[in-house]
Amino acid sequence: MNYYLLEDNLIQQDRIQSILKSCHIFDQPAALLAALQADTAPKIILLDLEIRTVANAGLNVAKMIRQFDILSPIIIVTTHSEMAAMSYQYQIGALDFIDKTQNEQQFKQRLTSAIAVAEQRIQTQDVAQAEMISLPNGQKSEQIMLNDIRYVTCNDSKSHLITVYCTHKSVQVRSTVKLLPTLHEDLIQIHAAYVINKRHLVSVDTAARTVQLTDQMRVPYSRKYFKMIRDLVS
Template sequence: MPCYILSDNGNARRLLKKVLNQPIFFETPSALLHALGRVKKGQVVLLDSAIRGYESAGLQTAQLIRQQDPDAQLIMMSDNAAMAARCFEAQVGLIDFIIKQDFNARFFDRLLRAISKANSNLRRILNLRPVPIRLPDGRSTRLFDLTRIVYFTTDSGSHHLIIHEVDHQSRIRASMRDLAAYHQNLYRVHSSYVINIAYLHLYQPSKHSLTMVTGHQIPVSRHYAGALRQALRWPTNKQGLAEPVNIH
């Protein structure tokens, strides 16, 4: 993910550019705020506490960002250790406050760990956020939260499907054949099973089975195994056979 950086220090920008994968630099708070207003919420932002000699510029920018985006992951860097207390009192929800220390190895190690934590937080926020999905139910449709659906299976002897959610089951009148088309996370792995790939924990190609995070064991037929491997880019061993992969 990109990292939005507020800094007017040329040396800092040069060094950060060498270390970070996708840095996007801004020299003024207004330019940064304008850019953040044009992208989706939930970005990683690194703020220099002092801009153009104004020591509270970074903190005030953090406050404005927090008002607009509760998911933003904010990291502050500063030459002034006293700013840490001011940031804490302002309750802007910083991931970390890092003293620059002439941009030494210790600084960059802590910065990279803070950015890693920020990205992890954003993934968790995304996973917990409801994803509405409308599924067919006979001549009508029903609204579900995809983040709670683990897998689907057929209801033997009927034209219904059973939706196995995290804490209960539901039944809909629908075709297993068309189900995967309703969302990119839905994968058919067997004539009688469609999974939510977000809940996949372990896939064992040699055993033609997979295990969901919930512990459910689900068969994988040869007909659908190829598409599943391609989607997940399974590694192969020296014999060219796909190996078991633990997703989490």
């Protein structure tokens, strides 16, 4: 596990290094980005939001990191407590938001627990499955991780709205069920109104005419697709 820190204040650098011994420290965004791109090992990134030479550094650097690395946990370390943590979680998937102005003990505790959560997350995720697909939304599109998708269904036949059910979230966009299988070969249609991600297919219940997906989700299938589903399960 490699740790990276972007921080231009010497005292704060020391402070964090005293907690995280093996931390690679950078005080300029460009150097950090280059180092991150060169490193293929799993990594945890700590960012300060304020770098004196660059305006809005933290957020912009995080966005740049996300362009080539969507998985590595990012932890924000800052004095900007008024900034909404929610905003960073949404925009760059920041894992945690740690306030530098806390006293030493609290700070250490928060940082170590955040690191622990990040390490755990890295262990549970499989880099090979981090494939993003672009989900059409009317004229626009939404990025979504393919492996997250459990199944997709439409609201009603006329509305042209579909809802994508993922592990921990659901997303509603303007699109059609029919269009989804064209996005990726793992998305397969099993019913006029349902498309599932075949990676999550567990079993078929012929009596209730449903398929079971991971996390106990059940989705109906229609007879037309039964053979194909049976072949997939066996």
